[in-house]
Amino acid sequence: MSLHNLTVAQLAAGLKARRFSSLDLTLHFLRRIEKMAPALNAFVTITADGALADARAADERLARGEGGPLTGVPIAHKDIFCTDGILTTCSSKMLSNFVAPYDATVVERWKAAGTVLLGKTNMDEFAMGSSNETSFYGPVRNPWDADRVPGGSSGGSAAAVAACLAPAASGTDTGGSIRQPAALTNLTGIKPTYGRVSRYGMIAFASSLDQAGVLTRSAEDAALLLGAMAGFDPRDSTSVDVPVPDYVAELSRPLAGLRVGVIREFFDKGLEPEVGTLVKDAIEALRAAGAAIRDVSLPALPLSVPTYYVVAPAECSSNLSRFDGVRFGHRCESPRDLLDMYKRSRGEGFGAEVKRRIMTGTYVLSAGYYDAYYLKAQQVRQLIAADFARAFGEVDVVIGPTSPTPAFGIGSKTSDPITMYLNDIYTIGANLAGLPAISIPCGFVQQGGRDLPVGLQLVGPHFTESLLLSVSHQYQQLTDWHRRVPPGYE
């Protein structure tokens, strides 16, 4: 077992017992990143000097018997989180020269917990994408098969953690951007309840849907890192003032007596049969461990994709209006006048998918169309939330696949945006209803001579992160899918 194969929980124990130092650990990961990250294109920025300084500081704290469980543990941040004094690009040409002047709350909290920042990970531009192919810095490759996508938008974080280039990484999830890449790279990925983690300093895409979370190699690690990230923050007006439970302490909750609802609408014709089989096997494993399984129907859920593609672009067009070439971001050469500066700076600074979403949002919000699209979508969103609420009257969690297919080929879905959008068909519902959801590894399918991971998704009522983590942890005591590492990265 090498240092890079250890979970965060194991690393924490090793650091505390002084079996290795944070500096050893950090150097080990930096060397691995130097060797393996370029082929995956997982990082936008590697913060080697800062990481070594963080590691030395962590070692001093540990030597004094200070620090918590995460002190000295290396991590990576998705390049959507502002990091004081460090390039923060959102994988966009628009922000390719943007040095954030402050830390996001997520960054600040993980820093306060003593983590060591290895670098900033590649992502879909402004988190708009499901394959990490919209990045200004080029696509990220899946460590399980370099010709396939790692999912998106947190694709760099997923590839880095899956390839053991970092023990854990942050992500954000607006319509599945943590869970879908977790599923496609054999990771545990949790999107918390809307308002659970502060959005301060997290570059906004769709503010009523965006939520930060974490990608790890086990549910236990997710519990450790989410605990250090979550909590009330007065700087985010939608942050919720609800105490953060001890997620690690609650992992031991048994599966016996758990009421699980299998979402009928998720086993539709779009689901690849082999993926469905693995998900059903996982559900049977939960039943064998004492969970009560039943069917639930969420009839409005099939409308989640059209609902999302009104709400998210509408909020995106509003949020991204801040990029005007004046205070930060790309500015075009020699503008003729103010209008020309706005149009060319934005036209040059944003990639095709971002422009498509801004225009979709502009259209659905424009005079004469607002009622037919935006208002209607917010009504259907209410129906979707009501479906979940009704199900949670009967079961503790609902369950289904995370993604209809395993990782797909790079370039295979870029010609038609609708095909790409339908990838998120099973993940979007939780965002629309503000619910916490997790994806965990549940097996592999063979395609093109490669083993490709498949994810199982659990969704719970608001603020049930600890339940989702404990069910996932208990499942991970029964199975070892989550321990598998892609060939070549052992």
Add this chain to the structure above:
Amino acid sequence: MSLTRDQVEGIAHLARLDISEAQMPVYVDSLSRIIGLVEQLASADTTGVEPMAHPLADQVQRLRADEVTESDRHDKYQRNAAAVAAGLYLVPKVID
């Protein structure tokens, strides 16, 4: 539903996006397809349904006292601007 080129040019103008002549047909096509997708919403019966205002039903926007809580960091913030002078952001001439 198909959007016309005129409509897409109008949207691009409202969104302050310069779209090249060559790229315009691509956006006409893809935006038409996206609007076609979202038109599925019309099939839902939403009679009497209150549009969602917040994903958590009982949340209200928090207010705070009207007090200065930030320190002045405009020097640091302006390092990211394309053009500044005397602490001001510079833009092309607006009024002749």
